[in-house]
Amino acid sequence: MYPSRFRYEAPRSLDEAIGTLRDGGDYAKVLAGGQSLVPMMKLRFASPELVVDINNVPGLDYHRAEPDGTLRIGALCRHYVLERSELLKSTQPTMAAAAPLIADPIVRNRGTLVGSLCHADPQGDWASVVLALGGSVVAQGSRGTRTIPFADFVTGPFQNVLDPDEIAVEAVIPAAQGVRSGGYLKLERRIGDFATAGVAVALETRAGNVIRAGIALTGVGGSTIAATEAAAVLTGHPLTPESIEQAAELAAQAARPRTDHRGSAAYKRHMVRTFALRLLSRDYTPAQEKAERAA
Amino acid sequence: MTIVYDDPEGQAEDVPVRRIKFTVNGRKKIAEVEPRLLLAHLIRRGLGLTGTHVGCDTTNCGACTVLVDGRPVKSCTMLAVQVDGRTVKTVEGLAGASELHPLQEGFKEEHGLQCGFCTPGMMMAATALLEENPDPSEEEVRWALSGNLCRCTGYQNIVKSVLWAAAKLRAEAGEA
Ligand SMILES: Cc1cc2nc3c(=O)[nH]c(=O)nc-3n(C[C@H](O)[C@H](O)[C@H](O)COP(=O)(O)OP(=O)(O)OC[C@H]3O[C@@H](n4cnc5c(N)ncnc54)[C@H](O)[C@@H]3O)c2cc1C
Numbered sequence: 001m002y003p004s005r006f007r008y009e010a011p012r013s014l015d016e017a018i019g020t021l022r023d024g025g026d027y028a029k030v031l032a033g034g035q036s037l038v039p040m041m042k043l044r045f046a047s048p049e050l051v052v053d054i055n056n057v058p059g060l061d062y063h064r065a066e067p068d069g070t071l072r073i074g075a076l077c078r079h080y081v082l083e084r085s086e087l088l089k090s091t092q093p094t095m096a097a098a099a100p101l102i103a104d105p106i107v108r109n110r111g112t113l114v115g116s117l118c119h120a121d122p123q124g125d126w127a128s129v130v131l132a133l134g135g136s137v138v139a140q141g142s143r144g145t146r147t148i149p150f151a152d153f154v155t156g157p158f159q160n161v162l163d164p165d166e167i168a169v170e171a172v173i174p175a176a177q178g179v180r181s182g183g184y185l186k187l188e189r190r191i192g193d194f195a196t197a198g199v200a201v202a203l204e205t206r207a208g209n210v211i212r213a214g215i216a217l218t219g220v221g222g223s224t225i226a227a228t229e230a231a232a233v234l235t236g237h238p239l240t241p242e243s244i245e246q247a248a249e250l251a252a253q254a255a256r257p258r259t260d261h262r263g264s265a266a267y268k269r270h271m272v273r274t275f276a277l278r279l280l281s282r283d284y285t286p287a288q289e290k291a292e293r294a295a
Numbered sequence: 296m297t298i299v300y301d302d303p304e305g306q307a308e309d310v311p312v313r314r315i316k317f318t319v320n321g322r323k324k325i326a327e328v329e330p331r332l333l334l335a336h337l338i339r340r341g342l343g344l345t346g347t348h349v350g351c352d353t354t355n356c357g358a359c360t361v362l363v364d365g366r367p368v369k370s371c372t373m374l375a376v377q378v379d380g381r382t383v384k385t386v387e388g389l390a391g392a393s394e395l396h397p398l399q400e401g402f403k404e405e406h407g408l409q410c411g412f413c414t415p416g417m418m419m420a421a422t423a424l425l426e427e428n429p430d431p432s433e434e435e436v437r438w439a440l441s442g443n444l445c446r447c448t449g450y451q452n453i454v455k456s457v458l459w460a461a462a463k464l465r466a467e468a469g470e471a
Pocket residue numbers: 029030031032033034035036037038039075101102103104107110111112113114115116118119121123124125126162166167168169192193194195353354355
């Protein structure tokens with residue numbers, strides 16, 4: 001299999017890349033890791049006239065925390081770098097848990113987090129993680145730079161709000177206002193498969209109270225699902241066995257799974273509940289134990 | 296080196312051929328490629344290095360794995376033009392003039408292959424693992440090879456082969 005014929009440009013700066021996209025005609029595509037785009041082009045699901053390869057644009061492979069804790073992930077920061085990142089391990093439990101679960105180790109050597117967000121696959125793992133964390137995407141185009149909350153970034157399966165001459169230059173995860181906890185659990189039939197079901201949980205706690213909660217679901221609907229009602233029952237008080245149960249149930253209700261080769265709808269919904277329970281229970285310390293520790 | 300392009304509509308002057316320079320197994324090369332040519336095909340047809348196999352052609356099996364700037368990539372899922380200015384290593388680049396690479400020896404000693412189709416990809420993924428982690432656990436070997444499928448061996452002996460090679464490479468490094 002090989003793609004249909006296209007023109008190829010490999011600009012060496014962002015400005016040049018944006019200019020190439022602007023002048024590039026009707027159907028141009030940005031090429032980042034190519035781990036979704038190249039397979040789609042080989043299958044002729046995508047047949048762009050122009051491919052703008054951004055891999056030669058310097059200075060986009062970073063992921064770094066600002067002094068205030070805001071995390072920035074550049075457009076060429078690849079999954080394997082995030083998988084090995086000490087910064088994520090020490091400050092971003094949900095991201096650190098998800099990174100090794102994306103695709104397989106060789107795909108992770110090329111694929112990027114930002115490319116994954118742009119690809120807007122309802123099965124994409126990073127989308128749930130970034131949604132749960134309340135992240136956003138920074139886009140740069142010929143009319144300037146704008147920041148788009150990720151909740152508004154995806155408009156449908158494989159569709160995003162970017163203009164044809166816009167490039168997503170980085171993803172941003174806001175600084176935590178409390179102590180971060182949470183994680184990501186994914187059921188996959190084998191390594192390299194997309195999620196049968198996945199759940200991202202991102203909590204921030206201060207003085208024992210949950211001050212922010214984000215829960216998002218992968219692979220159980222036509223889009224990445226923000227389980228906002230489930231998150232809402234967790235905030236404003238400490239985690240309790242009751243609030244955990246309730247949130248897990250609401251997360252399962254938020255899922256819109258379909259029966260397919262990966263499993264039945266009922267099974268997937270059950271897995272969402274189970275994963276939400278597991279993730280939240282990890283952060284729960286019974287009151288008695290807390291009192292004993294304090295004593 | 297010649298690559299022949301399809302020209303069904305007689306529009307040859309529109310074929311956007313590009314000239315690229317790259318290094319493969321230590322040798323400098325220049326090629327003229329159409330952007331849609333995949334790296335796997337440049338390697339197999341253009342360079343005649345048929346050790347790199349194409350199995351699934353859908354980014355799943357890893358038989359086409361080669362190193363680009365030292366990292367394993369699935370060459371069926373990278374455009375040949377993208378290696379412009381970069382360094383490629385294929386399975387043919389492992390052995391010396393007369394000696395097998397310890398990984399190749401390991402696969403021989405531990406019976407790490409049956410039909411051999413997956414073997415070049417396994418070896419390239421393992422090469423990168425041992426560069427990064429000279430003393431991997433069995434679990435780490437399995438993890439590093441989890442993007443490579445084998446339909447024959449059941450993986451057991453592949454893992455043993457890589458551990459064998461790791462031990463040999465460490466011993467060699469110790470002697471040096
Ligand atoms: C075998 C296999 C298994 C996989 N399994 C998983 C999995 O389990 N979970 C998962 O989440 N993903 C999985 N993936 C997808 C993988 O994570 C991709 O890396 C990711 O979806 C796309 O990132 P990329 O950098 O490769 O983007 P590309 O393939 O380069 O691009 C994807 C799309 O996004 C656009 N794009 C990319 N970057 C930008 C940018 N900076 N600005 C504007 N547009 C941009 C492109 O134009 C294209 O439309 C798998 C892929 C394969 C091949």
